Amino acid sequence: MRLLLVDDDESNRLTLAVLLEDEGYEVDVAASFAEARAKIVAPGAAYDGVLLDQHLGDGLGLDLLGAVRRHLPGAKAVLISGSISELEGSSCGADGVLPKAMPFPEALAVIRRALGEPASV
Amino acid sequence: MSLPRDPLALLEAVAFSEEYVSTLRHDLRNKLASIRNAAFYLARRAQKTELWGDDPNVPRLFKIIDDSAQGADDLLHGNLGPRSAGLRRPRRVGAAEPAELAAASARVGPELRVELEVQGAELYCDPGEVALALRCLVENAAEAVAQQGVVRLEGAPGERAYVFQVIDQGPGIDPARRDDVFLPLAGTKPGHVGLGLNIARRIARHYGGDVYVVPSDAGAALALTLTRDLTPPKDEP
Numbered sequence: 612m613r614l615l616l617v618d619d620d621e622s623n624r625l626t627l628a629v630l631l632e633d634e635g636y637e638v639d640v641a642a643s644f645a646e647a648r649a650k651i652v653a654p655g656a657a658y659d660g661v662l663l664d665q666h667l668g669d670g671l672g673l674d675l676l677g678a679v680r681r682h683l684p685g686a687k688a689v690l691i692s693g694s695i696s697e698l699e700g701s702s703c704g705a706d707g708v709l710p711k712a713m714p715f716p717e718a719l720a721v722i723r724r725a726l727g728e729p730a731s732v
Numbered sequence: 733m734s735l736p737r738d739p740l741a742l743l744e745a746v747a748f749s750e751e752y753v754s755t756l757r758h759d760l761r762n763k764l765a766s767i768r769n770a771a772f773y774l775a776r777r778a779q780k781t782e783l784w785g786d787d788p789n790v791p792r793l794f795k796i797i798d799d800s801a802q803g804a805d806d807l808l809h810g811n812l813g814p815r816s817a818g819l820r821r822p823r824r825v826g827a828a829e830p831a832e833l834a835a836a837s838a839r840v841g842p843e844l845r846v847e848l849e850v851q852g853a854e855l856y857c858d859p860g861e862v863a864l865a866l867r868c869l870v871e872n873a874a875e876a877v878a879q880q881g882v883v884r885l886e887g888a889p890g891e892r893a894y895v896f897q898v899i900d901q902g903p904g905i906d907p908a909r910r911d912d913v914f915l916p917l918a919g920t921k922p923g924h925v926g927l928g929l930n931i932a933r934r935i936a937r938h939y940g941g942d943v944y945v946v947p948s949d950a951g952a953a954l955a956l957t958l959t960r961d962l963t964p965p966k967d968e969p
Contacts, residue, residue, distance in 0.1 A: 620762045620766070622762075622763075622766035622770075623762055623765050623766050623769075625766075626765075626766050626769035626770045626773065627765075627769055629769075629773055630769055630772065630773055633773065633776075666758055668912075669912070693757060693758040693759075693760075693761030693762060693765075711761040711762065711764075711765045712761050712764040712765045712768060712801065712805040712808075713765075714768065714772070714798070714802075715768070715769055715772045
């Protein structure tokens, strides 16, 4: 499984990527809205899932959903937010929503569910 | 002699507090997530070594890190600061009402011209709240122009949204930094913390709209849209 992790916070990006790689995922990272968009629309881009931080310095993760759907039709999208109430109950269109400081085992379950994988592998 | 009362003062104070707390909450959650994930990784590694069994303080201290992070996150979940939702009084209003309230209460030096097309344009909103959003844009524009400059507040109905535009004759917005204007707490003007545009955008989004930079050859233009759907938002009666 190949994931694109989009987060403008370097520490968050590094720690979550390390944990996901430890779970067997191949993780590519993007540090901004612009970098993420470039990777999503790049010819030959291939990701099974895209994890989008909602509050990127140069845009909203939610606003990348359209590009994910158009250019990566097989990929699942999970929105990550520190202000999860703004996404709760809304028809944001993501396959999963992840509160930012959630314990990793629970976060992993959300990601696996969104990707259509069994809860524990 | 008493100064005239600002009709938007309470809404502004609460919106400012809410935006400030929201920004801090987001930034703190980022830090907590990193601490928690890093500790989880290290604990999992340590469990595979003799250290985990030989020194009972090692698992104990990892648990303290995780419990403390959880406790801090629980605090962030709580009601920090006032919420504007408690003050919200939405109703059907003509599009002119919030614009006129914003213009009448704007604390601006330059001339403010208001030109609105309001024929049949109704909105479902708290007019004070939308006036506050528009005033944030107007005051932001006024700060960008000299005292002798002009700020225009215009409005016209679109097919699905009513579109207000605030246009100034200032130096404009560098296209490469167009998204940076919405970075919270990144204001560059002395005496301003840089939350006005975030407040305006939060309010617009609550009413199914948004705030965005309009490409402009001269000066800067910001648009604030509000849905023309007169159905109350889901979280309102």
